[in-house]
Amino acid sequence: MSRPLRTIIFLVLVASCGGSDFRAPRNLDDACSIVDQRPHYLRAMKQAERKWDVPVPVLMAMIYQESKFIGDNRTPMKYALGVIPLGRQSSAYGYAQALDGTWGEYQRAEGGRRAARDDIRDATDFMGWYMTLTREETGVALHDARNQYLAYHDGRTGFLRGTYKTKTWLVRIADEVAERAVMYDQQLRLCGKR
DSSP states (O other), X not given: OXXXXXXXXXXXXXXHHHSOOOOOOSOTTOHHHHHHHOHHHHHHHXXXXXXXXXXXXXXXXXXXXXXXXXXXXXXXXXXXXXTEEEEESSSOBTTTTBOHHHHHHHXXXXXXXXXXXXXXXXXXXXXXXXXXXXXXXXXXXTTOHHHHHHHHHHHHHHHHHTGGGGOHHHHHHHHHHHHHHHHHHHHHHHTTOO
């Protein structure tokens, strides 16, 4: 085998090993299974809990709803006439589905320029930061997954205005987030991860 061919094969192998695995864990309805498969998720969430006082089950339920634990998740594309791509529905990206503008605020205030939305540590820190600001501006408790989710989805100003009240689908989803947080909390207690 020639030297240039060996070099190319080596570079392809190295490049393929360097990528991140953004796939969702199996069995997203089992918090213990999630943290057994991805122990670094639990470490990141516990770090955010220590820093921001946001409970791990609330973070898990919010991430489940936002991205299903898919690190490079994006919103769907919009198409004109069903075939001409017009771009994404929004700039939401990563585990937390943070928008470009809000992520920029977080980077300036807390995370730094290197913070990445597809890094679980940065995403959970972002959520803790955002939810703490929500508590300060709206009075919503950090363990109140339902109302924290409503404020996360509609923004704090929208939440204070009650924009979610006309969105029955969003209220239903917020209720599901609250139920999932309770379920994850019970599961983590049973498997000794809480």
